[in-house]
Amino acid sequence: MTITPDLPSMTGLLKTLVETESPTHEKSAVDRVGTIVAEQCRSLGGLVEIHPQHSAGNHISARWGSGPNILILCHMDTVYPLGTLAKMPFYEKDGRIHGPGVQDMKAGIVIALAAIAKLAATGMPASRSITALFTSDEEVGSLTSQALIESMACDAEMVFVMEPALSDGSLKTWRKxxxxxxxxxxxxxxxxxxxxxxxxxxxxxxxxxxxxxxxxxxxxxxxxxxxxxxxxxxxxxxxxxxxxxxxxxxxxxxxxxxxxxxxxxxxxxxxxxxxxxxxxxxxxPPLPFNEINQAAFVKASEIARELGVELKAGGSGGGSDGNFIAPLGVPVLDGMGAVGDGLHSEREYILASSLPERAALLALLLEKW
Ligand SMILES: [Zn+2]
The missing domain is CATH 3.30.70.360 (Alpha-Beta Plaits)
Structure with missing residues (x-):
């Protein structure tokens, strides 16, 4: 089933992705997530490319439209070994969705796809292209994906990283x-x-x-x-x-x-x-909140206000693939993913309401950037 930007559809795909466990070092497991993601991209009209890897899972990219490019960065691997689901199952309770990798970053994948689905339904922006890159080895340092991330970012005017937001919803505008x-x-x-x-x-x-x-x-x-x-x-x-x-x-x-x-x-x-x-x-390398990224944050904040959303800037001591973008001089906003807490632990959860909210935000940013 192709994703739509409403909560039941987003939760459904999130369940499928979380229940398809994908620890970085299990190639075939990560490739199963890649297959699901590639299918979704194809059914949303994306031009899908598989970037085969020997030891790591294959990286997947998909492109929509032509013209100046906006890059959306996601990773498909998680830190949890196979079998974690048995003691840490996917479940939803009191507006929270729990499960291994739910926040980091299977929800981010769902939000990116739902934003694209939202645009596809109303017509993609005519004068620009959107590329989504789904990598397989972020949690161990992106050894096989770094070059691909950098080359795609160099071709982009803007990069959005779908890593989790801070627990108060702030973006991760700087990272160590x-x-x-x-x-x-x-x-x-x-x-x-x-x-x-x-x-x-x-x-x-x-x-x-x-x-x-x-x-x-x-x-x-x-x-x-x-x-x-x-x-x-x-x-x-x-x-x-x-x-x-x-x-x-x-x-x-x-x-x-x-x-x-x-x-x-x-x-x-x-x-x-x-x-x-x-x-x-x-x-x-560090991802500083420098002039380029401050300008991107101001621009994103103005667009977000059309939705009544007040963006907040924050930061993290943890690194992500967003760090690779900073030295390239391309603007990047990280932490565009779901709001929640406890990533990399058995407490990991997201707020279900943040799924459609963040998808609407990303869709509007892609449309108006
Ligand atoms: Zn992550």
Whole structure:
């Protein structure tokens, strides 16, 4: 059944999409969502293109009309492993819809399709084209989709990202940049009883490094470092010769990613006869609320007022594919998806009423942009 922009139809498609589980690393599962999305796009008159992938799910794009382009970005993968539905089923209660990936971002897909359905019913805008891109690997850093996202964004005058709104409905007009690093420490193994003094404890060395890394955090600049995983050693009675830690870096201001990268690479071992190795880097650049995006927000706010909607600007420490757009100089508004809370957790839900509201908003923005 082709989607229509009313609540029962939107909820129906949302149920189908949520009940088609799609963890990023399960290609065939994500491809099942892709098949549903491609069918919907075709039945709405879109020119569908499949972008095949070997390991990740296929990316899907669909285009309507010709002329200057507006890009709508969605992702089809979720963070929940197959089988999550058994303990976290799709259900609706007291105006809230629950389920794995319901907010991030299966509702965003539904809203994008419903907005296009709304336009298709009244006639697509004559002088512009709309492209919707549905990717398969956003939740793990968009390794196979980044180039496609960037090339499509370069051809667009405006990009709308269907990630969830903040819980008060605000758009995500800024996002922090995200980096991942790994630190590996090498020491020297020895018997903890007989040869303690001959050993070089890699975990002790790592402890020194962790303190130094955490200290690079600067809240006044919105820069954070989090050592979130540590491992090392094999038994309590062995001086460990290896230890490692995974580091999450978040930055917002220009130059901060470079400052942190340089500081991490300049780390030196404290204990004699140990060595450290740092790998990794920036995965997603910051998405600042710069002049270009402020102008886009003002324009969107004016259009939204025709619906009696007052848009609010907000931000998030989390990255999305919207981050890739900022360095291209193309305006982007993120957080155009459903209103709700609890994404990436068993509490994830959306407000059902936000489905038709957000579809009407996106449809009007596409029509009047
Ligand atoms: Zn998302």
């Amino acid at each position: 940049g995200v980096g991942d690093y790994l630190i590996k420490v090498k020491g020297r193994a020895a018997h903890a009883g007989g040869d303690h003094e001959k050993g070089r404890n890699a975990i002790e060395e790592l402890a020194h490094q962790i303190i130094a890394i955490q200290k690079l955090t600067d809240y006044s600049k919105a820069t954070t470092l989090n050592v979130g995983m540590v491992s090392g050693g094999m038994a309590a009675n062995v001086v460990p010769d290896e230890a490692m830690a995974e580091i999450d870096m978040r930055v917002l201001q220009p130059g901060e990613a470079e400052r942190i990268d340089a500081a991490l690479r300049a780390l030196k071992p404290i204990l004699p006869d140990t060595s450290i190795e740092i790998t990794g880097g920036l995965n997603r």
